[in-house]
Amino acid sequence: MTPAGLAEVERPLARAEAFRRLADNHLNASYRLARAILGDPAEAQDATHDAFVTAWRKWATLRDPALFEHWFDRILVHTCRNRLRRTQRWRGRDLAPELLLAPDAFGRVHDRDALDPAIARLSPDHQVVVVLRFHRDLTLNEIAARLGVRPGTVKSRLHYALKRLHSELDESDARGQLT
Amino acid sequence: MTERELEQRLTARYRPNVDEAAPAELRTSVAGIPEAVGAPGLTIRGLQPTQRPLAFAAAILLLAAALAGGIAVGSGLLRLPWQSSTPIDPASIAPCELVSGGSAREIAVSDDGVPAIGAPNVVDYEEWINREGELEVFSAVGGRTCFFLLSPDPNNSRGMDSVLHLRGQATTGAEASDLAANIFDVGQAPFDQGPIIEQVGANRAWVGLLGERPSVSQPVGGQRMGEFFTPGMAVAVSAEPYFLVLTFDMDASILELSDAARGRWWERYWDTSLWPGIRTPLEDILTRLTQMESAKGQ
Numbered sequence: 001m002t003p004a005g006l007a008e009v010e011r012p013l014a015r016a017e018a019f020r021r022l023a024d025n026h027l028n029a030s031y032r033l034a035r036a037i038l039g040d041p042a043e044a045q046d047a048t049h050d051a052f053v054t055a056w057r058k059w060a061t062l063r064d065p066a067l068f069e070h071w072f073d074r075i076l077v078h079t080c081r082n083r084l085r086r087t088q089r090w091r092g093r094d095l096a097p098e099l100l101l102a103p104d105a106f107g108r109v110h111d112r113d114a115l116d117p118a119i120a121r122l123s124p125d126h127q128v129v130v131v132l133r134f135h136r137d138l139t140l141n142e143i144a145a146r147l148g149v150r151p152g153t154v155k156s157r158l159h160y161a162l163k164r165l166h167s168e169l170d171e172s173d174a175r176g177q178l179t
Numbered sequence: 180m181t182e183r184e185l186e187q188r189l190t191a192r193y194r195p196n197v198d199e200a201a202p203a204e205l206r207t208s209v210a211g212i213p214e215a216v217g218a219p220g221l222t223i224r225g226l227q228p229t230q231r232p233l234a235f236a237a238a239i240l241l242l243a244a245a246l247a248g249g250i251a252v253g254s255g256l257l258r259l260p261w262q263s264s265t266p267i268d269p270a271s272i273a274p275c276e277l278v279s280g281g282s283a284r285e286i287a288v289s290d291d292g293v294p295a296i297g298a299p300n301v302v303d304y305e306e307w308i309n310r311e312g313e314l315e316v317f318s319a320v321g322g323r324t325c326f327f328l329l330s331p332d333p334n335n336s337r338g339m340d341s342v343l344h345l346r347g348q349a350t351t352g353a354e355a356s357d358l359a360a361n362i363f364d365v366g367q368a369p370f371d372q373g374p375i376i377e378q379v380g381a382n383r384a385w386v387g388l389l390g391e392r393p394s395v396s397q398p399v400g401g402q403r404m405g406e407f408f409t410p411g412m413a414v415a416v417s418a419e420p421y422f423l424v425l426t427f428d429m430d431a432s433i434l435e436l437s438d439a440a441r442g443r444w445w446e447r448y449w450d451t452s453l454w455p456g457i458r459t460p461l462e463d464i465l466t467r468l469t470q471m472e473s474a475k476g477q
Contacts, residue, residue: 016213023209031201036193045205052209056216115192134186135193166185173180 015059022068023052029069030076036135037080037128039120047083051076073146077128084124114172118165126161129154 030051034044054075055062062071119127132143140158144151180188 019213020210023212024206027201027206027209028199031205032196032199035199036196041202045202048201048205049208049212052212053216056212115188119192130189131193134189135196162182162185165189166180166182169180169185169188 018065019056019059022065022072023055026069026072030072033073033076033131033136034080036131037077038083039116043083047079048076051079054079070145074148077132077146081124081128084127114169115165118168118172121168122161122164126157126164129157130161130165133158 027048031044031048034047034051035041038044038047051072055072058075062068119130122130128147129143132138132146138146140151140154143154147154
């Protein structure tokens with residue numbers, strides 16, 4: 001990082017402007033990632049906003065503006081994953097499984113094929129890995145860096161996620177052929 | 180369906196998303212975060228009035244952490260390695276060597292299944308080796324909700340919001356070691372707020388907020404169920420070569436706990452209350468935090 005870049009991050013008066021510029025540059029990609037993980041646009045919007053709030057609060061831990069995307073992705077992914085976990089807990093307690101598969105009040109279409117419900121039934125950790133791999137097209141190492149886990153862990157999660165998706169889709173296809 | 184077909188299906192699933200732009204209102208609200216939130220690290224005064232009760236709850240948890248730390252360390256419930264009457268043989272601290280040598284991060288386990296590193300002497304605790312090979316000690320001392328994480332490795336990151344919080348600040352093991360040493364030497368714990376340095380017996384402990392979760396809404400059946408705040412906080416006790424941390428976590432999602440540990444937390448503590456009986460001493464902590472921030476601003 002250049003000395004000028006470092007100074008820009010560290011000067012209190014320049015922090016807000018640096019934050020705004022970086023946030024603006026990365027907003028679309030961040031929102032798309034949240035949308036891919038969470039599905040619901042309103043949820044994605046909330047998560048993206050919350051992640052930027054966290055990023056601002058943790059601004060001092062950003063050592064190099066050039067690493068913003070990587071640094072912020074981690075915040076965003078954690079935010080989304082926590083939302084998935086909470087959502088799954090609530091669903092597990094309060095909603096019957098068949099209701100989860102029904103279109104919601106906002107008219108989202110989850111059931112255009114069997115893939116979306118199958119993804120939604122994965123654990124949050126597995127969902128995140130699938131999105132980072134197939135939406136962001138990241139390598140195992142890149143995913144590991146964003147999640148703060150070892151590449152082997154990512155490989156394992158992806159393996160089991162795909163295995164489960166494979167199994168569910170095969171079952172779904174078989175049911176479709178029967179009907 | 181082949182593996183290839185599944186991968187193609189997944190790629191196609193996310194393709195329509197690649198050109199989607201963020202809503203204009205999101206762009207506006209994000210641009211306003213610095214003004215709305217205030218300076219990084221100064222959170223209490225920067226909160227909206229409606230959020231202050233939540234910050235109050237966060238501070239209550241902070242106090243709970245302080246109390247637990249004091250009780251656990253001061254009363255002997257939690258016996259730190261260097262309090263032991265038997266000097267620790269540095270050679271016995273195998274995990275440090277394993278990590279510094281670049282080997283897999285796994286806790287050495289003896290033939291009888293006991294981890295080679297000494298777990299804290301805590302009444303009523305259970306242990307897990309999580310999926311990352313790290314030791315977790317989950318305790319229910321006196322009915323309090325706490326996790327004891329024993330990490331002999333300062334580079335033993337537990338995620339972005341981890342207690343040690345080192346991975347985001349250090350890119351090498353050496354850097355992390357230096358950072359941890361700095362924490363021990365000058366009390367610069369990686370807290371967003373504080374730390375308040377407490378003297379607990381002969382030990383130094385730092386108490387501070389690790390970070391405050393942004394407010395989130397809970398969608399249930401298409402309806403949002405309100406906002407809440409999720410703080411993360413800890414008491415860190417220096418006991419080289421260990422860095423023992425007691426953390427309190429409202430929803431157990433901050434720490435990368437194993438499924439088993441998370442499940443236990445959920446089953447035991449979700450519906451219990453931490454607050455009764457500690458509101459009054461909390462005010463003292465809150466006052467001190469406020470004074471600290473005021474002094475900083477002068």
